Each structure stands twice: as structure tokens, then as C-alpha cells.
Amino acid sequence: xxxxxxxxxxxxxxIGVAVALAASALxxxxxxxxxxxxxxxxxxxxxxxxxSGKVVIVDFWASWCAPCxxxxxxxxxxxxxxAARGLVVxxxxxxxxxxxxxxxxxxxxxSFATLHDSKHALVALVQVPTMPTSYLVDREGKxxxxxxxxxxxxxERELRSEIEGLLGGRAGAP
Amino acid sequence: xxxxxxKLIVLAGLAAMALAAGGCSTxxxxxxxWERAALADxxxxxxxxPLGAAMSEHVYFSRAAASGGQGVxxxxxxxx
Numbered sequence: 001x002x003x004x005x006x007x008x009x010x011x012x013x014x015i016g017v018a019v020a021l022a023a024s025a026l027x028x029x030x031x032x033x034x035x036x037x038x039x040x041x042x043x044x045x046x047x048x049x050x051x052s053g054k055v056v057i058v059d060f061w062a063s064w065c066a067p068c069x070x071x072x073x074x075x076x077x078x079x080x081x082x083a084a085r086g087l088v089v090x091x092x093x094x095x096x097x098x099x100x101x102x103x104x105x106x107x108x109x110x111s112f113a114t115l116h117d118s119k120h121a122l123v124a125l126v127q128v129p130t131m132p133t134s135y136l137v138d139r140e141g142k143x144x145x146x147x148x149x150x151x152x153x154x155x156e157r158e159l160r161s162e163i164e165g166l167l168g169g170r171a172g173a174p
Numbered sequence: 175x176x177x178x179x180x181k182l183i184v185l186a187g188l189a190a191m192a193l194a195a196g197g198c199s200t201x202x203x204x205x206x207x208w209e210r211a212a213l214a215d216x217x218x219x220x221x222x223x224p225l226g227a228a229m230s231e232h233v234y235f236s237r238a239a240a241s242g243g244q245g246v247x248x249x250x251x252x253x254x
Contacts, residue, residue, distance in 0.1 A: 131210070
């Protein structure tokens with residue numbers, strides 16, 4: 001009787017832990033959280049840029065997403081402007097088709113690194129709220145700002161100011 | 175035959191229900207933002223030719239002296 005009770009309690013606890021783990025696995029990456037390591041998720045499409053000790057913008061995009069296309073020139077400008085001071089921009093495509101990914105990159109010729117998350121492993125881990133979404137990650141690998149969507153000059157202005165803060169060591173909250 | 179305490183059975187039942195209900199949460203059933211390639215396709219646009227649609231509407235207005243009503247459900251039977 002005691003053994004059965006213990007077994008049932010363990011079973012119930014296991015289910016509880018499974019539910020909690022599932023819930024946490026589906027949680028969005030928010031400011032203050034550590035960004036998942038890019039190297040761990042089998043990204044294809046090119047060599048992984050060196051991001052250690054750098055301020056990193058990780059931008060999730062797709063070839064079928066119009067604002068993503070509009071954001072590429074802005075990210076190219078930011079990469080050109082801040083790379084020497086320690087900024088790395090990485091564009092992660094969530095296209096299902098490798099051909100669509102390759103054609104988009106060939107057409108837009110971004111100056112920053114692009115990778116292909118063909119199995120949606122990383123994007124599912126991060127749980128991006130919309131397309132595109134970019135994460136500004138500080139030198140310690142912690143997410144400092146999240147930009148859901150791309151709103152032209154306004155987003156670029158905000159990013160520039162936030163990057164300046166992080167590169168200059170005057171990063172604001174959180 | 176062993177009999178299990180009612181409490182434990184209820185507890186196990188609740189845990190199973192929580193697990194089952196978790197599968198119905200919006201995060202589990204909705205199409206994720208990164209999975210919308212097919213939905214973003216041009217063929218899914220309900221109005222792929224706005225200029226053509228505007229011209230058709232103008233012809234309809236000129237012919238029937240009526241305007242609006244596009245997009246309203248029903249077929250004139252008065253049932254909805």
C-alpha cells in the first residue's frame with residue numbers, strides 16, 4: 001500500500017514536472033534572459049560568425065515576409081557602422097525551402113552573416129512573437145532589447161541608440 | 175486486489191487532465207509566426223487585384239445604382 005502510494009505520488013510529480021518543463025520550453029526569450037547559443041542548433045547556410053564578447057543582433061527573417069526585406073538595408077548599415085566597435089549582425093532565416101533562402105540572400109546581398117534555421121530548431125526555442133523579430137544581445141550573451149516587427153526609420157533609430165549604449169558600456173535597463 | 179486511496183486517484187486524474195488541457199493551449203494549436211509561408215503567399219490574398227476590384231465595383235454601382243455590400247454574407251434569402 002505504501003509502495004503504491006509512493007508510486008502514484010512519483011507519477012503525479014513526474015507529470016507536474018513534465019507540464020512545467022513544457023511550459024518553460026514554450027516561453028518566449030525576453031530581455032534579461034540568456035540568448036540560446038547559435039552553435040548548438042545546427043544552422044546551415046554559412047560559417048557561424050565569431051560572436052564571443054561582441055554585441056550581437058540576431059534577426060529572424062523569412063523570404064516571404066515583406067518587412068524582413070525592408071529591414072535588410074538597415075541591418076547592413078548598422079553592421080557597416082558598428083562592426084569595428086564590436087557589433088555582429090546575424091540574420092537567421094526561417095524559410096522552409098533552402099532555395100528560397102538562397103535566392104533571397106543572392107538578391108539582397110546583405111553585408112552581414114545569414115544562416116538558415118531549416119528545421120526551425122532555434123526559432124522554436126526562442127519563440128519569436130512575430131516576423132521579423134530581432135534580439136539585441138550584450139557582450140555577456142544576455143538579451144537586452146527585443147524588436148518585434150520592423151518599423152522602418154523608427155526601429156533603426158532605436159537600434160542605433162541601443163547599440164551605442166551597449167558598445168559604450170552605458171546600456172540601459174533591463 | 176489492491177485498492178488505491180481515492181485522493182491519489184483524484185490527484186492522478188487531475189494531473190492527466192492538466193496534461194491533456196496543455197495540448198489545447200493557444201501556444202500548442204496556433205500557427206506560429208515562422209510557419210506562415212503558405213499563408214503569406216499571394217494566392218491567399220482575398221483581394222489580389224485592388225484596382226480591378228474597384229473598377230468592378232464602379233460598374234456595379236453605375237448599373238444598379240447601388241453601392242457597398244461587398245463582403246456581406248448571405249444570398250438574399252433573408253435567413254442570415
